[in-house]
Amino acid sequence: MARNPERRAALVDAAAVVLAREGARGLTFRAVDSEAGVPVGTASNYFADRDTLLNQIDTRLHERLAPDPAVIEELMAAPKDRSLVLASMRDLLSRATRDRTGYLALLELRLEATRRPALRASYTKSVRRELELGMRFHREAGLPGDDETVALLYLSVLGLLLEHLTLPDVLTGIVPDADVPDALLERIVNTIVPEGRPNTPCGTLQGQGTTP
Known part of the structure; x- marks a missing residue:
């Protein structure tokens, strides 16, 4: 058919x-x-079945949440320093916020992956591929930090998005500017990403990972 x-x-x-x-x-x-x-x-x-549908959702959402090549081109015209990392993370935050439904669906996929071994294997592969793509992008762009820097950003921004899109009031009154995710994002980047840039030659950039 x-x-x-x-x-x-x-x-x-x-x-x-x-x-x-x-x-x-x-x-x-x-x-x-x-x-x-x-x-x-x-x-x-x-x-054919729910597993097939769940895998299709994974693929589709990574397409929907992927960065705009034009935005990446504009970002890469800026100096390759910590401010560029922040701008890149702000773009990610903006994409996830605009497509809140898509990002919440990705979070649901994570939960369902704990119950379905086949989905867990495929989704782990999918997310790991995106993380490795982000690391490669970071290295080839000559941005400050290394693969561990990107991994720490991944974990921190994942937590920020989780709170912002699900329980945004948890930190209100406890952490300054807790209701301003952009301010928190700036603190995350300034804490994790070193100043300056590594002595890494730039290669051919293939784009960022989609999302934490």
């Missing part, structure tokens, strides 16, 4: 909405059909 790629993408986007709103237990083919506004049975014609 022929498959329509535009309809497949629309179904996966609808599935991401359901996953973010209802969690993995609410992610049924019927719910996806309803969210997409298509006849009952459409999603089951496109995806």
Whole structure:
């Protein structure tokens, strides 16, 4: 049976909405059909099972949350110092905030991966690939710090996004400017990323990782 790629993408986007709103237990083919506004049975014609659908959501969301090549080109025209790392992290924060549903769906995928060994294996591979891409980008751009710097940024920004997109009031009144994620992001970068830049030659840049 022929498959329509535009309809497949629309179904996966609808599935991401359901996953973010209802969690993995609410992610049924019927719910996806309803969210997409298509006849009952459409999603089951496109995806063999829930594991296939979950993997498609992973792939689709990394595409949606990927940095704009034009933005990367503009960023890379700036000096290769800590301020560029901050600008890059601000772009990531902006992308995740604009597509809050997509990022929440990624968080739900993490939780579901703890229950599904096959999803855990594929999702671990997916996230690790993005992290390694970010490390490669950092090295080839000649940005200050090393792979450990990028790993620490990954862990810290992941925590910031988790709080900001789920429980933004947790730190209010405890940490100064807790309700201003950009201010927290600047502190994270200034704490983790050293000043200056390493003596690393620039190579051909392939772009950043998608998201923590």
